[in-house]
Amino acid sequence: MPTDPKELERRAFVALDRLTDGVSGLGLAVSGGGDSVALMQLVSRWPGRSRHAVSVATVDHGLRAASAGEACGVARGAARLGFPHQTIRWDAGDGRGNLMARARAARLRLLSDWAGARGLGAVLLGHTRDDVAETLLMRLGRGAGIDGLSAMTERRASHGVEWLRPLLDVGRQELRDWLRQTDASWIEDPTNEDESFDRARIRRVMAEMGLDPAMLALSAANIAEARAALNAAMLPLIEDAEARLAALVLNRPRFAAAPAELRRRLVVAATRFVTGGDYPPRRSGVDHALQSLEAGTRVTLDGVVLDPSGDRLLVHREPAAATRAALDADRWDNRWKIIGLRKGDRVAALGDGVANLDWRTLGTTHLEAQALPVVVRDGRIILPLREAGDGLSATPIRDMLDFRRILLGH
Known part of the structure; x- marks a missing residue:
């Protein structure tokens, strides 16, 4: 017609x-x-x-x-x-x-x-x-x-x-x-x-x-519509999830008890939360990560570490990926907003410098701390998370609201 x-x-x-x-x-x-x-x-x-x-x-x-x-x-x-x-x-x-x-x-x-x-x-x-x-x-x-x-x-x-x-x-x-x-x-x-x-x-x-x-x-x-129903079933899995220092802490027993498809969706969303990526990782990589987590083994996926430890599943940036990160305006590694930078300052991953830091005071793991941002200023290394001064600060770009948006819309 x-x-x-x-x-x-x-x-x-x-x-x-x-x-x-x-x-x-x-x-x-x-x-x-x-x-x-x-x-x-x-x-x-x-x-x-x-x-x-x-x-x-x-x-x-x-x-x-x-x-x-x-x-x-x-x-x-x-x-x-x-x-x-x-x-x-x-x-x-x-x-x-x-x-x-x-x-x-x-x-x-x-x-x-x-x-x-x-x-x-x-x-x-x-x-x-x-x-x-x-x-x-x-x-x-x-x-x-x-x-x-x-x-x-x-x-x-x-x-x-x-x-x-x-x-x-x-x-x-x-x-x-x-x-x-x-x-x-x-x-x-x-x-x-x-x-x-x-x-x-x-x-x-x-x-x-x-x-x-x-x-x-x-x-x-x-x-x-079927995807929306699956998304609704995800909500109980993240009731006590926590976003901290551009990483994510999930309840491991709940994750382990969930059906395979829900675990897959949670891994995809958590990975995108850490990297800020617009697209999910490849299915083959996700399947490999799920097998490793089921065996209780730490695994890396698209520059993100998934670390099962005790009752927690910690999802954080891989240090090797963070060392390749660049500064885009005031954003570093698409994870952190860095305020107060001066001309000549350089932003980098903490990396091996973790050996000179009491990283436990930040509440992170040793590996997780290596991916945190530092500012190199006049030959001095400043951790803006702990040594903020002269207006220098570092704030995660994403929070739990962003994680929920990624989880329910990916």
Whole structure:
């Protein structure tokens, strides 16, 4: 049936109202393709637009000769709608590794930096119901578990930004029908038909088999409901969990008595809590860690130490990983906020310096203490946790509220 433009707009506007409540400024990520152009056009017609400052950005990956011109086309379209626009260019470098994965990671980082510089509370993305269906099939082919198979979420926090997807209840073809009825134009990225990419092959298979994206998206939503039930079952396991010095202390007997899937989810969340990583560790690594913990053996996973000792399961940063950590503004190792640094100061892991410290006064283990931050100032080593002075201090970036958010949303 033909798309009813008013009905599509109603669904989009309801989602926009719900997702942007309380958000100060909105960014739109617009590539020039049909989905993101439709999102920009819908936002321009959205009655709630007046409550938000809206800006548009296009990431030009420079992977196709036409990409610069397409970004200019988005800029012209944004100007006609009264939206300020910026093109952000990415240098692909030497092209090593998975190019598409690197491009996705760069896009996320560049857009988050852009949003942060403009004080935008959230960035809207044009993912549709078809993206949910395609992602489900792609992850099925990779042996994903319940988290990977769950539907895309409408709201996700990452890189200091809220990423919002208001079009997950709308089909890709619906959006293009709506664009035609509104006389809007868009470009079709030729890589969408390039079957050297997984998503293009999945789209062809779906079409050949007559798979309905709406039904696949419904399956993903059902899996997400099952995930929510599992999350609820996790809460008793962390009743007395404690966040301390950028580490986590869990109740080992409760952990050991839990079903395997709950233990797996707890290990994944605890690892991400310590590192601040946006993505879970590989399944094979998690399985190995669970086997070691079941045997009562200390194990390392993605730069995190899981140490079963007595009634505690201590999860903390691996010292070797901490020695490779860098300072990003006032954040060190994505774990600590360091305040009061002077020109010439250097932040490093305590490491072997633990031999000259009465680390027991901090309430840590010997290994855990080696990953703590120190400030090297004029040849002197300062432990800001204990020797704070001249405004120098170190504070963990994440607390128990963050752990609960990771645990219930990973």
